[in-house]
Amino acid sequence: MSSTGRRQPLVAVVYSVPLLCEAIASALDDIAEVRTFPGRRDDVVGLLRSVRPDAVVVDDPIESAQIRGWAQNQDLPLVEICLRELKIRVLRDGEWRESTGTSAESIRNAIAGSLYARDPIRS
Amino acid sequence: MSRTKVLVADPFAIFRAGVRNLLRRESDFVVVEAGDLSAVQNVVATRCPDIALIDLELPPVGGVAAVQWLNEHCTAHTIAWSFEPTPESVLGAVRAGANGYLRKDIAPEGLIRSVRGVARGEAALSRDLATLMIEAVHRLSDREGTRDRLFALSSRECEILEHLAQGARNRQIASELTISEFTVKRHVQNILGKLELRSRREAGEFYRAANADLAGVGPLQ
Numbered sequence: 001m002s003s004t005g006r007r008q009p010l011v012a013v014v015y016s017v018p019l020l021c022e023a024i025a026s027a028l029d030d031i032a033e034v035r036t037f038p039g040r041r042d043d044v045v046g047l048l049r050s051v052r053p054d055a056v057v058v059d060d061p062i063e064s065a066q067i068r069g070w071a072q073n074q075d076l077p078l079v080e081i082c083l084r085e086l087k088i089r090v091l092r093d094g095e096w097r098e099s100t101g102t103s104a105e106s107i108r109n110a111i112a113g114s115l116y117a118r119d120p121i122r123s
Numbered sequence: 124m125s126r127t128k129v130l131v132a133d134p135f136a137i138f139r140a141g142v143r144n145l146l147r148r149e150s151d152f153v154v155v156e157a158g159d160l161s162a163v164q165n166v167v168a169t170r171c172p173d174i175a176l177i178d179l180e181l182p183p184v185g186g187v188a189a190v191q192w193l194n195e196h197c198t199a200h201t202i203a204w205s206f207e208p209t210p211e212s213v214l215g216a217v218r219a220g221a222n223g224y225l226r227k228d229i230a231p232e233g234l235i236r237s238v239r240g241v242a243r244g245e246a247a248l249s250r251d252l253a254t255l256m257i258e259a260v261h262r263l264s265d266r267e268g269t270r271d272r273l274f275a276l277s278s279r280e281c282e283i284l285e286h287l288a289q290g291a292r293n294r295q296i297a298s299e300l301t302i303s304e305f306t307v308k309r310h311v312q313n314i315l316g317k318l319e320l321r322s323r324r325e326a327g328e329f330y331r332a333a334n335a336d337l338a339g340v341g342p343l344q
Contacts, residue, residue, distance in 0.1 A: 017206075017228045023141035083206060086135045103136035 009054035014039045016060045027104035077114030130172035132157040171197030179205035194220035210259030223247025275317045288330035
């Protein structure tokens with residue numbers, strides 16, 4: 001059970017490309033509850049603060065930069081899908097680490113790995 | 124019911140997965156995937172798709188070449204797409220034979236509508252991309268007009284035009300090119316006549332604009 005009483009961890013996907021949500025939601029289907037939010041809004045950190053996710057996925061570099069500090073403070077896994085560079089990177093211990101592979105499963109593995117590493121009880 | 128075979132050609136696996144998941148929920152589509160041109164060729168070798176969604180950056184030679192290859196080797200309707208289309212990329216894809224061009228941040232229902240439309244023989248082009256394409260066509264025709272006018276000049280006239288654009292006087296040009304001032308004057312009159320311009324200043328402006336306009340297209344002469 002997650003810290004907020006949910007059965008599954010909650011992953012917030014802040015997106016600018018709706019088609020990516022299709023892939024992410026499907027990949028995380030059995031390990032997390034996924035909520036999607038159209039990006040490029042004024043106060044993305046405020047939104048996430050109220051949603052209280054266990055992990056965040058974002059596809060916009062500007063929003064990723066906005067979320068980074070907050071995610072780090074909250075010790076939340078942050079996954080950025082870099083559309084220009086065709087890569088996926090994960091914020092761990094304040095450092096970006098490039099994920100191996102660019103599939104939806106790579107995101108699933110990165111998020112699962114980060115969640116369970118952060119809170120071993122969940123495993 | 125015969126289902127529409129859609130080839131999704133994109134180097135980004137997660138993007139292919141998004142399109143695949145979306146289209147597979149609809150009963151009228153079958154989806155195949157390719158991450159580069161050789162994978163596209165393998166798909167076509169098995170069976171030509173009805174529709175191919177081609178990423179503009181498809182490795183190794185880009186989406187426009189892939190659209191062209193598909194048009195030469197099978198009957199698939201092709202749709203090119205990218206994140207930030209430019210007038211040139213839209214026009215390039217359409218000239219290569221694409222039946223449409225989409226933005227990759229299209230809404231899922233918009234993609235489904237577009238793919239179904241193309242399957243029926245319609246073009247997939249949003250209003251803003253149609254505007255970009257018209258802009259590119261106009262630019263192209265301006266460039267061709269500029270080129271035609273420049274081709275009317277001799278190489279000596281082109282040299283003198285370049286000097287005019289730098290603000291040189293007849294005497295300076297004559298000395299630089301080791302010809303008489305009278306000859307320079309006659310060349311300038313010929314240049315103005317051929318380019319249908321009224322003054323040396325207009326000729327200089329024309330040269331600078333042509334240089335900027337034709338940059339990357341090829342040398343002026």
